[in-house]
Amino acid sequence: xxxxxxxxxxxxxxxxxxxxxxxxxxxxxxxxxxxxxxxxxxxxxxxxxxxxxxxxxxxxxxxxxxxxxxxxxxxxxxxxxxxxxxxxxxxxxxxxxxxxxxxxxxxxxxxxxxx
Amino acid sequence: xxxxxxxxxxxxxxxxxxxxxxxxxxxxxxxxxxxxxxxxxxxxxxxxxxxxxxxxxxxxxxxxxxxxxxxxxxxxxxxxxxxxxxxxxxxxxxxxxxxxxxxxxxxxxxxxxxx
Numbered sequence: 247x248x249x250x251x252x253x254x255x256x257x258x259x260x261x262x263x264x265x266x267x268x269x270x271x272x273x274x275x276x277x278x279x280x281x282x283x284x285x286x287x288x289x290x291x292x293x294x295x296x297x298x299x300x301x302x303x304x305x306x307x308x309x310x311x312x313x314x315x316x317x318x319x320x321x322x323x324x325x326x327x328x329x330x331x332x333x334x335x336x337x338x339x340x341x342x343x344x345x346x347x348x349x350x351x352x353x354x355x356x357x358x359x360x361x
Numbered sequence: 362x363x364x365x366x367x368x369x370x371x372x373x374x375x376x377x378x379x380x381x382x383x384x385x386x387x388x389x390x391x392x393x394x395x396x397x398x399x400x401x402x403x404x405x406x407x408x409x410x411x412x413x414x415x416x417x418x419x420x421x422x423x424x425x426x427x428x429x430x431x432x433x434x435x436x437x438x439x440x441x442x443x444x445x446x447x448x449x450x451x452x453x454x455x456x457x458x459x460x461x462x463x464x465x466x467x468x469x470x471x472x473x474x475x476x
Contacts, residue, residue, distance in 0.1 A: 286370075287468055288466035288467050288468045289466040290466070336406065338464075349408045350408075352406035
């Protein structure tokens with residue numbers, strides 16, 4: 247059981263480049279989300295999805311796009327990378343039923359550096 | 362919007378001793394869930410313990426226990442018999458019942474364990 251798989255683990259981009267962070271889960275979780283982790287700020291929610299075809303903005307959505315065409319996949323797109331997007335990115339998923347009590351399962355993170 | 366505050370950026374504990382990490386939160390909801398996550402240097406996010414707000418009994422998981430004070434909106438984590446493997450960043454998190462059930466994190470506390 248792979249759980250939540252994120253790729254790549256590390257990425258370096260130049261300002262203005264675009265890229266997609268991949269996230270896949272094999273637990274049939276309806277709920278998926280993307281967080282970024284910055285020193286002193288904990289994890290902040292970028293975008294989330296409560297099911298296939300549904301996405302919503304979190305706390306810090308600017309500069310990022312998401313889509314949810316299948317239950318399993320939830321890619322995060324950086325449209326035009328900026329140094330302020332240098333961070334560690336986490337994908338996380340959980341069941342929607344009994345959502346509050348259902349813990350998030352996290353991927354291992356992607357460390358992104360934008361120069 | 363809900364907020365989570367961890368007022369201790371760093372804590373140290375001697376091996377085999379007990380340490381308490383503090384967490385306070387702000388919410389107007391009466392039903393919600395609280396979590397502690399551990400993040401070791403590997404970057405992996407590991408669920409340590411969870412608490413349902415409607416339960417008065419404090420949650421425990423082996424050497425980990427919480428002191429949940431709903432009226433004071435306080436949710437501290439106690440680690441007994443500290444081990445070297447407990448050294449990590451610890452995040453307190455809140456999950457409410459509103460649409461999206463977003464998980465809101467505190468800024469984290471780095472725990473160092475001395476041998």
